[in-house]
Amino acid sequence: MKKYAFATITVIALTLLLGQLNGPKDNSQAAAPEKKSVALLANVQDGNPEFSRIGRMSFGPQGILLIADPGAAAVVAIDTGDKGPVLKLKKRVDQVDLLVDGALGAEPGGSAIVDMAVNPASGLIYLSVHRKQDNKYAILTVNADGKIGVLDLDKARYVKIPLPQTEQVRIRNITGVEFAKNRVLAAGQSNEEFASKIFSLPLPLTHGKTANIFSTETFHVAHNRWETKAPIQSFVPFEDNGKSYVVGSFNCTPIARFPIDNLKSGAQIKGTSVVELGSGNRPIDMFTYKRDGKQWLITNTDRFHHERKPLGPSQYWGVRVDMSYLAEAENVNEEAARRLVSEKAGPEGIEVVEELFFAKHVDKLNDNEMVVLRDNKGHLDLEISKLP
Amino acid sequence: MLLSQHTKRPVRTLLAAACLLLGVLCGCDRPPTARPSFSVDGDGAVIAHISFENLPLQVQLSQQSDWGEAVQLSCLDTEGQPGPALLSSITVEPNQVTLTPTFSLLPGRSYLLTFDPQPIAELAPLLAAVQLRHDLPANDLAPAPTITAIFPSIDRLPSNHLKFYLVFSEPMQQGEIWDNFSLRDLTENKPVARPFRHTELWSEDNCQLTLWFHPGRQKTGVNLNVELGAILTKGHRYRLSIDGGWLSQRGTALGETVNKDFQAGPADHQQPRITDWQLDIPDAGTRQPLRITFDKSLDWALSRSVIQLRHRSASDIQTVVFFNSNLGPLQRTLELEPLVAWKPGAYELVARGILEDLAGNSLDRPFEVDVSDAAEPINAPSQDHLLPFTITTPAAAGQR
Numbered sequence: 001m002k003k004y005a006f007a008t009i010t011v012i013a014l015t016l017l018l019g020q021l022n023g024p025k026d027n028s029q030a031a032a033p034e035k036k037s038v039a040l041l042a043n044v045q046d047g048n049p050e051f052s053r054i055g056r057m058s059f060g061p062q063g064i065l066l067i068a069d070p071g072a073a074a075v076v077a078i079d080t081g082d083k084g085p086v087l088k089l090k091k092r093v094d095q096v097d098l099l100v101d102g103a104l105g106a107e108p109g110g111s112a113i114v115d116m117a118v119n120p121a122s123g124l125i126y127l128s129v130h131r132k133q134d135n136k137y138a139i140l141t142v143n144a145d146g147k148i149g150v151l152d153l154d155k156a157r158y159v160k161i162p163l164p165q166t167e168q169v170r171i172r173n174i175t176g177v178e179f180a181k182n183r184v185l186a187a188g189q190s191n192e193e194f195a196s197k198i199f200s201l202p203l204p205l206t207h208g209k210t211a212n213i214f215s216t217e218t219f220h221v222a223h224n225r226w227e228t229k230a231p232i233q234s235f236v237p238f239e240d241n242g243k244s245y246v247v248g249s250f251n252c253t254p255i256a257r258f259p260i261d262n263l264k265s266g267a268q269i270k271g272t273s274v275v276e277l278g279s280g281n282r283p284i285d286m287f288t289y290k291r292d293g294k295q296w297l298i299t300n301t302d303r304f305h306h307e308r309k310p311l312g313p314s315q316y317w318g319v320r321v322d323m324s325y326l327a328e329a330e331n332v333n334e335e336a337a338r339r340l341v342s343e344k345a346g347p348e349g350i351e352v353v354e355e356l357f358f359a360k361h362v363d364k365l366n367d368n369e370m371v372v373l374r375d376n377k378g379h380l381d382l383e384i385s386k387l388p
Numbered sequence: 389m390l391l392s393q394h395t396k397r398p399v400r401t402l403l404a405a406a407c408l409l410l411g412v413l414c415g416c417d418r419p420p421t422a423r424p425s426f427s428v429d430g431d432g433a434v435i436a437h438i439s440f441e442n443l444p445l446q447v448q449l450s451q452q453s454d455w456g457e458a459v460q461l462s463c464l465d466t467e468g469q470p471g472p473a474l475l476s477s478i479t480v481e482p483n484q485v486t487l488t489p490t491f492s493l494l495p496g497r498s499y500l501l502t503f504d505p506q507p508i509a510e511l512a513p514l515l516a517a518v519q520l521r522h523d524l525p526a527n528d529l530a531p532a533p534t535i536t537a538i539f540p541s542i543d544r545l546p547s548n549h550l551k552f553y554l555v556f557s558e559p560m561q562q563g564e565i566w567d568n569f570s571l572r573d574l575t576e577n578k579p580v581a582r583p584f585r586h587t588e589l590w591s592e593d594n595c596q597l598t599l600w601f602h603p604g605r606q607k608t609g610v611n612l613n614v615e616l617g618a619i620l621t622k623g624h625r626y627r628l629s630i631d632g633g634w635l636s637q638r639g640t641a642l643g644e645t646v647n648k649d650f651q652a653g654p655a656d657h658q659q660p661r662i663t664d665w666q667l668d669i670p671d672a673g674t675r676q677p678l679r680i681t682f683d684k685s686l687d688w689a690l691s692r693s694v695i696q697l698r699h700r701s702a703s704d705i706q707t708v709v710f711f712n713s714n715l716g717p718l719q720r721t722l723e724l725e726p727l728v729a730w731k732p733g734a735y736e737l738v739a740r741g742i743l744e745d746l747a748g749n750s751l752d753r754p755f756e757v758d759v760s761d762a763a764e765p766i767n768a769p770s771q772d773h774l775l776p777f778t779i780t781t782p783a784a785a786g787q788r
Contacts, residue, residue: 071592102472104491105463105499112563130563133494135594135637140475150475150490172589172598191589191598192689193742231587231603282586304582 040064041077041159043207049076049158054128054137057117058363060179065117065126065151067139068174068186073165075177075186077205079157080119087144088123088365092383096127096142096373103140103148104131113380116361118371125371125382126151142382159207163188163199171197180237185246185260187232196231198246198269200260234283234299240327247326249283249299257326274326275350277319280305284316287364288323289387295323298370298387300359311352316375318356320388322349355385418442422511424501424520429488434524436461436487436501440515443483447510451480457507459487464498464521474499496526496639530638533558535630535646539688540746542718543649546656547620548747548755552599552628552648553688559594559637568631569599574649575624583619594637598689620652656747659754660684662739662773672732672781675711677723680737685719687744694740697724701733708735730779737775 040062052071059065063082068075093099101111114128114137125142139151163171163186171188175196178185184201235248238257245257248271256271277283281301288297300318303311311317356362360380361373367387374381420442429435438459440449455478462470475490493499502519505511539553565588571580585600605619620626632645664683670676678697692715697708712725741752748755751773 071590099472102462103475105461105474105489105493105497107463107497108465108471110463110494114563131491131494132561132563133639134492135559135562136491138491148472148475170592172591173587175587189587189589191591191596192687192693193744304586308581 040204041079041206042204043209044079044157044159045207046155046157048154049078049156049160051076051137051153054114054130054139055174056115056176057126057128057139058176058178059117059119059121059126060184061121063119063121064179065119065139066177066179066184067128068177069160070172070174070188072162073171073174073188074160074162075174075184075199075201075205076158076160077184078151080151081157082119082122082124084121086121086123088369089125089142089146089371089382089384090144091146092381093142093146094381095376095379096382097380099148100127100129100140103150104129104136104138106131106133113361113373116363116371116373118363118365120365123365146382159205161201161205161207162210164210175231175233176235178235178237181239181244185235185237187235187246187248189231198232198235198258198260234286236286236288236297238288238323238326245326247286247297249277249286255297255299255321255326275321277301277350280309284360285362287362287370289364289367289370291367291387296387297321297323297326298353298356298362298364300356300362302360312357314358314375316356316358316360318353318359318362320351320353325349351388353388355388420444420447420514422503422505422515422518424503424518426501426520426522434489434493434499434522436489436522438485438487438501438503438518440483440485440511443511443514447514449480449482449485449510453480453509454507455480455485458504458511459485460502461487461489462500462502463494464500468498470500470502493522493524495524498523527639530558530636530640532640532643533560533636533638535642538628538646538648540685540719541688542685544651544653545620546654546747547618547622547652548655548657549620549652550601550603550746550748550755551687554597554599554630556595556597556636560597561635561637562588562590562594565597565634568634570629570631571619572627572629573621573624574627575621580619580626596689618655622652622654625649625651656684656745657749657754657756658745659749660686660743660745660751662737662751662775665737665775667737667775667777669777669779670730672730672779675726675729677712677714677725680722680724682720682722684745687746688715688719690743691715691719691722694743695722696738698736698738699731699733700736732779732781735777735779737777739773739775741770741773743773 040060041064051069053069055068055070057065057067063080065078065080066075067078097113098108100113101108104111110132112130112132114130117126118124119126123144127140127142129138129140130136131138139153141149141151143149165171170190172191173189175187175189183203184205186199186201187196188199189196231250232248233250235246238245238247243259244261246260247255247257249255254273255275255277256273258269258271260269281303283299283301286297286299288295290296298318298320300316303315303317355372358375359372360375362370364370365384369384370387372383372385374383420440423439423441425437425439426434427437459478460473461476462473464470476487477490479486479488487501499522500519501522502517504517505515534557535554536557537555566584566586569584571583572578573580583601583605585602587600589598590596601619605617626649628648628650630642630646632642634642660683666681668679670678692713699706699708709727710724711727714723716722739751742750744750752770
């Protein structure tokens with residue numbers, strides 16, 4: 001009996017092993033175990049995506065990590081296979097910037113953290129990093145124990161989608177890339193034009209395919225009079241009454257919504273300012289969460305006029321905004337709700353969030369918590385903070 | 389086996405003695421040792437090893453042990469202190485453990501390989517901790533990079549000027565570059581606070597940087613502009629400085645601070661107009677350049693990329709291929725030298741609507757559109773702007 005059992009186990013083991021060795025023959029669809037994953041990526045490639053640079057990142061469903069490659073003007077989606085369970089950071093990691101320097105083999109200060117994204121399905125924290133001396137880019141991870149790991153790009157399962165370019169003007173900076181309801185959105189800027197384009201990439205994200213991607217230019221009106229092109233610095237997708245919007249912030253932090261339904265390629269859209277956070281701030285990250293039946297927007301900013309006119313203890317600060325402001329139809333542009341730098345609080349529904357002081361990067365972990373990369377006297381600590 | 393703090397040391401000593409005795413009985417009369425070393429693999433990458441000698445026969449190294457804690461490689465700082473461990477993979481052989489760094493070691497840096505046997509239960513009683521420093525030679529100091537040009541090259545800029553192009557002789561170190569730039573008001577002898585837009589925009593070859601003035605200061609009615617005013621004041625003199633300490637990607641500093649002095653003129657809100665450009669038209673049959681004089685200085689990068697020339701014949705339209713294209717030193721003129729001699733006939737100069745002047749006013753639209761004025765075109769799609777002309781043979785020149 002034992003003999004038969006041993007033989008059966010051997011056959012099963014060999015079958016599994018051979019299956020692993022052969023790998024999926026058909027690479028036309030993502031071979032992730034979940035069916036839904038097939039709908040997100042197509043013509044998946046195995047190997048190194050060969051990044052030119054690694055910039056902004058965000059997580060989508062099913063462990064799909066979206067990564068901007070501004071050097072190649074492309075969006076890369078990697079099926080990380082990181083699907084949980086949730087093991088969130090147990091305690092604060094002090095001076096994670098030095099750990100990153102060390103992990104990369106660089107001297108203290110020899111690397112920079114470009115962006116941070118958290119996989120809500122696992123709690124694993126991803127850092128896009130840059131080793132300055134040889135201009136090398138990598139994606140590192142920080143696990144629940146605070147240990148640094150690496151996303152092995154040589155063994156990535158990925159799709160790479162070049163953003164459409166004109167012959168004369170190329171996109172050289174990608175300020176955001178996000179999953180929306182039924183597409184992926186990216187915001188890009190060129191070297192020469194003071195403008196930004198929003199790119200809409202249809203699902204499934206298909207390796208090498210640029211067809212059906214549309215781009216649109218964004219504008220902003222000041223004082224109900226002066227209309228200029230307005231590059232988007234940071235954005236989140238937003239749905240309201242069945243309509244799709246991009247909620248974006250410009251360099252000077254008016255938060256504006258841009259309708260993106262029924263747009264055609266080459267069209268131009270005008271943003272409607274719905275919230276004004278005050279001058280002298282550079283927006284960094286944005287995400288939304290739900291609390292007490294309301295939807296809130298979190299955004300952190302770098303107050304570059306902190307020395308001249310401080311708002312709080314740090315140049316890095318942030319707010320939460322009641323998302324009902326973003327659906328506002330009447331009090332917009334010059335009448336938009338205005339967060340006054342000189343006031344400690346208000347208006348209602350726009351609140352300075354204490355946990356966002358010193359926050360250089362933030363990302364949502366769940367509706368109760370966010371991961372914060374926090375400035376600490378020039379170094380960076382990584383921790384989980386409660387959402388208000 | 390669980391050992392209390394009090395019993396740990398004597399028991400370990402006993403264990404070590406037993407192992408040594410066993411080793412002697414087995415014929416190994418030399419004590420076990422761990423020897424750190426470095427080597428270079430076939431790809432030129434530095435890898436680290438801990439080699440074990442004279443281990444008792446019953447000690448079998450296992451991949452499952454906590455080698456990540458036991459064997460570490462760290463970069464040394466300028467004071468010789470080791471930093472956190474490098475990311476690496478570890479392979480275990482019968483008498484050797486090899487550590488392969490995930491990221492290649494950097495030239496000119498020093499690294500420390502350490503082996504601490506304590507996390508490996510079977511080795512802890514036998515071996516002492518060892519370490520080895522490895523200094524990687526620095527690459528030969530590369531020649532200093534240079535800034536070969538700063539555009540616009542004119543020394544009088546509109547007070548609503550938008551951007552500079554810095555051209556380097558080789559790629560520079562990127563990331564957190566903003567401390568390398570400063571702007572000084574020479575007229576008032578004081579620095580201009582935070583004038584630049586902190587968005588790094590590099591060309592594909594990493595040799596050209598677009599340096600923008602902060603648009604919030606330059607846009608009429610935008611909060612920063614209202615509160616602080618524009619960056620430049622008409623009539624004042626300024627100095628843009630690029631710090632000499634900025635390193636190239638090869639690790640050599642620029643050396644000397646590079647300055648560009650200029651004066652701010654009146655703000656420019658007028659669009660360039662292709663119909664105001666002047667053409668010096670060459671004769672057919674020659675390869676003399678077509679000389680275009682713009683109505684004002686235009687954006688250096690766009691002027692070189694968005695202007696084309698087409699030749700119209702009865703049957704088709706052909707894009708003229710140029711042997712050479714020279715933008716004049718003040719970005720006011722462009723000379724287009726054809727690859728083959730000019731054919732007589734109808735031509736049209738084609739400029740894309742995004743072509744801008746120094747203040748961001750394009751052929752399509754002013755940088756700032758006054759939307760309260762209904763006569764202004766708002767959000768019209770970008771279009772090509774045409775300037776037709778004719779090239780004739782010298783005999784027919786009088787009939788142009």
